[in-house]
Every structure is written in C-alpha cells, then in structure tokens.
Amino acid sequence: xxxxxxxxxxxxxxxxxxxxxxxxxxxxxxxxxxxxxxxxxxxxxxxxxxxxxxxxxxxxxxxxxxxxx
Numbered sequence: 001x002x003x004x005x006x007x008x009x010x011x012x013x014x015x016x017x018x019x020x021x022x023x024x025x026x027x028x029x030x031x032x033x034x035x036x037x038x039x040x041x042x043x044x045x046x047x048x049x050x051x052x053x054x055x056x057x058x059x060x061x062x063x064x065x066x067x068x069x
Contacts, residue, residue: 016024
C-alpha cells in the first residue's frame with residue numbers, strides 16, 4: 001500500500017509531506033480558494049512533466065554519448 005501525502009500549514013505555506021520528506025511548498029497566496037489551489041497544483045504538475053521529459057531526453061543523450069566512447 002502506497003503511503004499517503006499529508007498537507008501541513010507552516011509559516012503561511014501549505015507543505016506536502018510523504019515519508020517525512022517535504023515534497024512541495026505552495027504559498028498561501030496561491031491558496032485563497034479551492035480553485036486557486038487546484039490551478040496551482042495543475043501548473044506545478046505541468047512543470048514537473050516538462051522537467052521529467054527534459055531529464056529523460058538528457059539521460060538518453062548521455063547514454064548515446066557513453067555508447068559512442
């Protein structure tokens with residue numbers, strides 16, 4: 001069973017934790033309404049996917065480079 005992510009409010013930020021590790025902090029200014037929180041979460045998710053795609057491409061290029069050596 002996968003461990004759940006918990007949310008705690010600390011110093012004006014919502015902090016998302018999993019296994020005792022802070023995963024993400026969202027400032028209170030982004031969380032005035034439920035809709036704002038969802039919009040910010042979706043924005044961050046999109047950024048994470050874009051970052052993951054870049055890292056995957058980088059890993060692929062690194063592997064290609066290693067195979068050429």
